[in-house]
Amino acid sequence: MPGGDEETVEFCxxxxxxxxxxxxxxxxxxxxxxxxxxxxxxxxxxLGAAASLLTLGGSLGVDPxxxxxxxxxGSGNSFALQRVADAGGTLxxxxxxxxxxxxxxxxxxxxxxxxxxxxxxxxxxxxxxxxALMNVER
Numbered sequence: 368m369p370g371g372d373e374e375t376v377e378f379c380x381x382x383x384x385x386x387x388x389x390x391x392x393x394x395x396x397x398x399x400x401x402x403x404x405x406x407x408x409x410x411x412x413x414l415g416a417a418a419s420l421l422t423l424g425g426s427l428g429v430d431p432x433x434x435x436x437x438x439x440x441g442s443g444n445s446f447a448l449q450r451v452a453d454a455g456g457t458l459x460x461x462x463x464x465x466x467x468x469x470x471x472x473x474x475x476x477x478x479x480x481x482x483x484x485x486x487x488x489x490x491x492x493x494x495x496x497x498x499a500l501m502n503v504e505r
Contacts, residue, residue: 368387368390368391368393368398368399368402368403369383369390369391369392369399370392370393370394370395370396370397370398370399370400370401370402371392371395371396372395372396373392376392401476401479403472404472404476405476407469407472407473408472408473408476408490408491408494409494410446410447410469411469411472411493411494411497411498412490412493412494412496412497413445413447413497414447414450414451414458414461414469414497414500414501415493415494415497415499415500416447416493416497417435417445417447417448417450417451418451418456418457418458418497419496419500420443420448421434421435421451421452421456421457422456422457425456431456432452432455432456435448435449435451435452436452439452458497458500458501461501462500462501462502463501465501466501466502466503467503469494469497469498469501469503470498470503470504470505473491473494473495473498473505474505476491477491477505
C-alpha cells in the first residue's frame with residue numbers, strides 16, 4: 368500500500384513485491400499510511416461487532432463458540448470474528464494487548480477526519496464502542 372509519485376513507486380515495486388501482495392499504489396505520499404490506519408479502524412469496529420454479537424447470542428441461549436463456528440461459514444464471517452472466537456468469545460484477552468494499539472490508530476484517523484472536515488460516519492462510533500469493550504477510550 369505505497370503512496371508517493373508513480374515513478375518512485377514503480378522503481379520500488381520489485382522490493383515491495385519481495386514481501387507484499389498485492390501492491391496497490393494509493394496516491395501521494397502518506398496515502399499508504401492513511402490506508403493502514405483506516406484498515407485498523409475497520410478491524411476495530413469489526414472486533415466490537417463480533418464480540419457484541421457473540422454476547423447477544425449467548426444471552427439468547429446460543430452457545431457463543433458454536434455460533435462463531437456457524438457464522439464463520441456464512442456471509443457474516445470476518446477475520447475479526449475469528450480472533451474473537453479464538454479468544455473465547457470476548458475481547459478480554461485481545462483488549463489487554465491490542466486495545467491501546469488500536470486506540471492510537473482510531474485517534475489518528477479521528478484527528479485526520481476532523482482536520483480535513485471529512486465525515487467519519489458510523490465506523491468511528493463502532494470503533495469507539497469496540498474500544499470501550501476493551502476498556503480503552505479514544
